[in-house]
Amino acid sequence: MIVGCLFAASSFGASVGQAQNASLQRAPGDGDIPVFTDAYDGSEFCADGSSDAPCAIAPVDVPEFDASFVYRFLAYHAQRPFDRFSWQAFTSLMDPLHRPNQPARWETFPTKRDLFAEVTYPNPACGKDLPDGHLLLASYLQSTGDILIDQTGNFVLFETRINPVAADYITANNLQTRSGRAAFAQSGQAIDFPTGHLQADLAKVVSAVSTKAAAANDPANNAISDVGPIIPVAAPGVMGAQLLKFAWRILPTDDATQNSRYLTRPARISLSGDQTLDGRAKCLDVTVGLVGMHLVQRVASGNGDRWIWSSFEHIDNVPMAANARRPNSIITKEPFENGCLAPGAVDQQYAFYGGLGASGDPANQPISGTLKWADHTPYARLSSGGRATSPDIVRCWRLFSGTAESNFVWQGRLSGSVLANYMLLGTQWIGNPGGAPFGVGEVPRFLTNSTLESFMQDQSDATCLGCHARATSDAGQIANFTFLLDPGS
Template sequence: MRVFAVLFLLIASSLAAEERALCAVEPHDQFCPHYPADQTAFVRTHDYMLMSPTVQEPFDLFAWQAFLALNWPEGGARPGDAPEAARAWDSFPRRAELFGADAARAACGAPEGRLLIDGTRQADGHQLIDREGNFVVYDTRVNWVVADYIRANALDTLAGQMAFAGDVSFPMGEVGGQHPSILLKLAWRIVAEPDASALMRDATVFVPARDTLNGEAMCLDVAVALSGFHIVTRTSSGNGDDWIWTTFEHVRNAPTAANARSPNSIYAPELFPGGCMAPEQAEGFAFFDPERSPEANEPARAALWAAATPLARDQSGAPVTPPQVVRCWDRFAGTQVVNAHFQEALAGTIWANYMLINAQWRGTLPSPLAGQGEVPRYSSNITMETFFQDQLDASCLGCHSTALTADGRDANFTFILSHAQ
């Protein structure tokens, strides 16, 4: 039996600020558009359940380098250039482009440069509505490494998956070699007025007939603000051959709960007895209204889409009361130090208004205490996993370890293959 090397380092020095690389390649002290192919600063030689900043920080740096590379403006020399420019992720195929008919494209089309979004619910089926009564929508994409692997192995159809021999294993990134497999999910908040603190885009949202107030499918042209960003990268070292899961949010999404726990909390019969409690003061957040009841993280009634704001309505056409959202899990102390380092360097740009929630990786073997072995133990983005943050399985890598293909085999940590027909 392997022995857990539990690190009870209450005081640990992290990297000096000048050693925190802004870019994955030289010169490291300048921002760049280069996506980090691998995380090589830390190689796992022990099992880890609790983390010190010195162990976690390489993964947090990897996360920020990846986030900025994906959001690098086309033709720009710095992260803050050309807010209206296309970003690196714009060229990534949407999930619907890989599997079967693209209903949104067929129904709505979309001019070049305009986002086409067909995700209107979270993975568990819930809707997220902001305090203005408008929805959050979701855009799932993969990079060309993933798309090429799926197509080359005919994994884009059920018949192809059934004929596929062997295990699904997406390519791993290597420094100086193979570019990594990347999975993305973006959460966009529909806004009536531009938000100068966020990445803004014009978008067309496809809403199926079952979800609209008038019972007819709708193509809605809206402005959206980037609120959440999942980045999942498969690397060949540092994290073994597993994925590194990183997730970012806008800093003004929601307040941290008064009883928030450390993301390294180990197993407990009940993580948040009585629920996640709203703080006494919480002003200026998109998903929390201090003038309303503080009861938090209760889903709103199922809402239908109207053609005009506020978009979320009940069957009578009246606006739906939005949920009150708080963040159940605090950010790891070392991660907050890394956030401050990047936010200071990004001052004056919209990217200073985003924060890394955490970078999760496989640190140990699965166990009752360590879940699927992920570190930090718990991870959730409040724009995408709003209503099950307090659950014992509230873990990105833990959840995705159960992902299956459409024909029922292990899908290598992604649910996208289940959409094959």
């Protein structure tokens, strides 16, 4: 068995207080962005190779993956196909790309609350007469149970959606009900979401085309249309299960210029009386901007048919921690012994960092005490009615150098679209059998999102796939890397 893929020697460390690649400027001299040497063919930007721009075609797998190769550390070129997959998947879900106010593909997917009837809205009345195009939001607790508020004092809200492939699997096996999940566990069947894979082997298609063209004495291969198109390297095929988690920021009404930097949606927030400051159930109509997103897709690639985990953020979210580390820092058991430290003064405005503490102070401190919703901004209030103090959030993990390059190239290709203001934090996949200190085999070893895992970034389990490898259903069954089947948790 070949063991390899050393970590790339080139360093990627953002200047203190700056978001990585936030300005979309190439800066080869200061270490912020690596010197780019690779050429990006236009066909890489659309999954079927039919366009030299991001498109609506969703990728289904990473055909370059070699399952016989054990990836222990992440090399520059090993990661590139996976980051390409992430960007192709992200842009396909956002289609139509240059009409951001039109309904996107992801909006056709059912939400967790749509699929699991036991997960009800706090105020069911908010769903009545909901205008077209409005999101209906209710969740504002992170997976750790913590609450995140931005620097304007407003809550961040979360939403989970499931693509039709995953939703159909859940309903076909009656996994959308507690009794159905219990029966499924007792049946002895394993929870096994559909896996995406290429529909045909390129060599077979090329051979079929050549044979048919030769038989027709057609050297120009005009017979291609009779046997189907040649499937390119990044070809789509059969889509696998896809799970999405969004983080939405409530946008202030008095800053149109700043708000224009976000993918926005009108939204209604469903609140019960025990969540509000005055004790009355409410429906709040607001505008929200996308600040974070996990995009998880099951594919054939990986050692053991696992999932590819992609995580995106808005570039204005947070600065880098003063002691940020590379995502493959596995030498020490405590990469952040003193926590993730504030960089101090910053040169731009961030949604989740105000620089209240001194440089070197621990950041990412959870909010203590009970917070309630007011009926006007700032929405996050103490029980006394006073405004809650917004925590300073920093990003603990640097971007891998190849991911930074991928961002630079894709953001440039998306110029003119609001999506150019989003960055890929990383693409995590199963590259080896795991074991200490390699976790479950995920590479890069660590991956977190500052809006979805704000307060646990410095912990030893700050790894998306590593955490979700422990997921079980509420019937106690191993749940194939998703907590979705324990909807009450």
